[in-house]
Every structure is written in structure tokens, then in C-alpha cells.
Amino acid sequence: xxxxxxxxxxxxxxxxxxxxxxxxxxxxxxxxxxxxxxxxxxxxxxxxxxxxxxxxxxxxxxxxxxxxxxxxxxxxxxxxxxxxxxxxxxxxxxxxxxxxxxxxx
Numbered sequence: 001x002x003x004x005x006x007x008x009x010x011x012x013x014x015x016x017x018x019x020x021x022x023x024x025x026x027x028x029x030x031x032x033x034x035x036x037x038x039x040x041x042x043x044x045x046x047x048x049x050x051x052x053x054x055x056x057x058x059x060x061x062x063x064x065x066x067x068x069x070x071x072x073x074x075x076x077x078x079x080x081x082x083x084x085x086x087x088x089x090x091x092x093x094x095x096x097x098x099x100x101x102x103x104x105x
Contacts, residue, residue: 002028013044021048036063 004026013020024046031039042056 002030004028019049020044020046023048033060037061 005024007020007022007024007026013024024044027043027045029041029043033039038061040056040059040061042059043053044050044055045053
């Protein structure tokens, strides 16, 4: 089980903009159901923002051969970098011109 607390305004709850408070607790329960399968159930409890806990349906993840696991970002501070490197090019947007602070001069 993964039990996460201590949320602040640097995170987001979901893509819909649902609210949460600093009292939110997010739990993930992972179980290996067979050699190449995992199941997860997520629980969100925030008595300041919601009248009862929310519990997800069971999510099943199966191992796939020949598929690369992609990197995901959880912090808004990383969103700009992700958008420039992955989302914008995938959507056909021209790269933004910005100075590279790591370039040797």
C-alpha cells in the first residue's frame, strides 16, 4: 500500500480541476494477481472537501512484451518541460525557441 499525505497547492487532483484540501489522504493498494498482472485500487479521503471517501474500481495492468514504459510527471513544475519535449511535437506544434541555459558559451 502507498499512503500519501501532505498535499499542497503545487499538485492537482485531476484533469477536471476538482478541489482538495491539505487534509487529503490518497492511498493506492497494489496486488500481484498472477505472474504478469497487477491490480490497483485507489482511495481518496478528504473530509474537508468531500462528504465521503472516493474509491476507484479495480484497475488491472498486464505486462506487455515489446512495449516501452513511458515516463510520467506528477509535478506541475515539470509540465512545461514535458509539453516542449513530448506533447507539443506529438501534436504537430512547432518547437518554441528558448535559450538553452546549459549550452556552453
